[in-house]
Amino acid sequence: MLHDRRIGQLLALVLLLVFAHGAVGQSLKPGPQILTFFSDVDDTEQPYGLYLPEKFNPKKKYPLVIMLHGAGSNHRLALRRVFGKSNLPDETDVEASRYFPAWKNLDYIVAAPHARGTMGYQSIAEKDVYDMLADLKQRFPIDEDRVYLTGLSMGGGGTLWLGLSRPDIWAALAPVCPAPPEGTAELAPNALNFPVHFFHGDADPVVAPAGVREWVQRLQELSAKVEYTEYPGVGHNSWENAYKDEAVFSWFSQFRRNRFPERVRFATSRYKYNAAYWVRIDELTPGILATIDAKFIAPNRLEVTTSGLGAVTLTLAGHPKFSAKRPVEVTIDGKNISATVTDALALSKSGGTWQTEKRVLTEQMKRPGSEGPIAEAIAGRHIYVYGTADNPTPEEWQARRAQADHAANWSVDRGPFLRRVMAFPRVLSDKEVRPSDLASAHLILFGTKETNSIIAKFSELLPLHLDAAAVDYGLLYIFPRGEHYVLINSGLPWWTVAERSGPPTRRSFRALFGPPGMLMDLQDYVLFKDAIDNVIVEGRFESNWRMPEADAEKMQQTGVINL
Structure with a gap:
């Protein structure tokens, strides 16, 4: 019996060593590389470029930078670009895509989605970005308060679209020579709670500098935190300046996401993008812009103004200016409401008057996941x-x-x-x-x-x-x-x-x-x-x-x- 027990213990030790060796052997190397995630859109493996820092520690949380490539480019080139590595003289993109040059070690995780190639960052490509983000969070210890978004040209436009349609995900945006899709400009009010740094060349023949200057002016008028760097005599390749010497990482390092801002200003025309921070729009008309501006003016006191919506939920639990021990006083579109709140306050409009009642959308109505177009x-x-x-x-x-x-x-x-x-x-x-x-x-x-x-x-x-x-x-x-x-x-x-x-x-x-x-x-x-x-x-x-x-x-x- 003792002999059999010792044999069993020895076998268990051997198996433990084998599996331990396998686990070590399967760990990812530091530096640039390519990973994939499974896409349920078409049952394919979708690639993305990944950078892991040297001495990566799985017990430590890391900031994440997502880099969106431009038209005619790919995830491999995007990973190079954000580290300031442009093509060599006379080197084509095809040639540059075949290898990763050496670059300075940074204590960041960096990811660049392929996003199906050149199709912008809406529809399937948009889903790919968020599927990649979910894959990264599953694989690596991501600090969700230090997730940053940048991109160039088409990817700069994608940075604005993704950043403004779901603003509570990001700590900061850095769009470079951005070409945003139609409908992005109406989301400018959503940039209230993170900084945006635009980079552009004043001789850009592809994306007119005047359009980027208008973006900067609009965000300034909205009291957003916006910076603008314009390079004299530089054309569409302004990313060579913007990403030189890994400077964008130094800029990102100043900022963390504010999960509970005192004020939330949010605009949307879709149930698909119906929430930001502690505000969720529960009823709107798809295709018509709805807006809300909600702010704490004192502990447990809020002022809210809305347009184009019929119901909203304010999830207050966890906010430093909220206490469940006393009533919440809300003035919404001039209507004063007092309510006892444990975690969230649901408000809906009936006959033009706001009241404390949750709006339930039936299966026969347009609602999240069922709105078109x-x-x-x-x-x-x-x-x-x-x-x-x-x-x-x-x-x-x-x-x-x-x-x-x-x-x-x-x-x-x-x-x-x-x-x-x-x-x-x-x-x-x-x-x-x-x-x-x-x-x-x-x-x-x-x-x-x-x-x-x-x-x-x-x-x-x-x-x-x-x-x-x-x-x-x-x-x-x-x-x-x-x-x-x-x-x-x-x-x-x-x-x-x-x-x-x-x-x-x-x-x-x-x-x-x-x-x-x-x-x-x-x-x-x-x-x-x-x-x-x-x-x-x-x-x-x-x-x-x-x-x-x-x-x-x-x-x-x-x-x-x-x-």
Whole structure:
């Protein structure tokens, strides 16, 4: 027995040493390297550049800098750029991407997402940034009060978009020659509680210096903490100056996130971005800007002004100016309210008057995760589904499959600079859709209830149907299905344009080309004839997902829509 026990102890010791050696062998080396995270958008591994400091200590919390690359670039180059390492003389980006040069050790973790290539930092790319951030927090000890965001050109614009749409994540922003997406400027009030340092060249031929100066002036007028460095005679490559000698890290090191600022000023037009710090907007009209300015004027006393919203929650627990031992006094839009609060105070407007009542949005109403617009159907996991319910001929089957393939082709070759967007959603026939697909993905459905069995499955739920004989019309609309969306495209595909007209002139420029890119500026629905250039009616569903009467009447007048 003693002999057997000793053998067992010896085996346990050997196994312990083996596993310990394996754990050490699997630890990451310091310096620059590439990691991946699994993306549920298209079941792919997505890469990001990572820098770990020398003598990395897993028991110590580290500040994190996220660096966003510009158009035509990638995560490997971005990691070099933020450490001030530009290409060598006559070295191409392709050549520079193949290796990491030596650089000064810094006590930071630094990460640069690939974010699918050149598509801006909204939609899938935006999700990738936050998925990468979640992966980093799971792997490494991140100090969440010292998370910083920077980027150049397209990445500078992404810095403004990500930083202002979710301001309570970041401790400071450093946009370099930024080209922000449309809709970012209205979020400028959200920069109240972190510093922003702009860098730009006064001879930039790509991003006009005047636009950046306007940003600086606007933030100054809003009493935000803003700095601006402009380089005389420097063109679009101002990042070479901004990131020289790792200077941006020294600037970042001055700042920590304030989790409980005395004042929160927040603007948004989406439930997707409905909270900042201790304020959450509980009711708004998607597509219309809602604003709130909430501040402590004394312990347990607040002043709040709002516009464009119907309900709000103030989560006060943990704030140094809040005590649950006595009532909270709130003046909101001139209305005085006194309430006993343990952790959060819910306020809602009824008949134009504010009261202490939580607003509950039903499943039939627009709400977080169910608000549109059309582009939200392709901003996460989604599948393109063509119909076979009417037993099409082999030729028709191939045509329908080709249509869905074309819609799902994010990876269009856009030339040697922009290259391809690396997103690969699936294409299925209606007969191939599995219960797991229905439970996990948004569905992009082509055809009508007569030709696509998935459309037929949800036909009682859906508000619009196009007459199958209306071959010269196209109908496109988004509609909620539980926690996911369906995007219905009946008749002509949405990328049908007038001959030789090119993309619709009503759309703003975006880096994302092809059918996915054409969805980015649409609202909740559009009916067109002959081509998307010829819109009959387009707009947003109301808060109860019903169509406004005027638009419904226009659709009915065509004689091809069943409401």
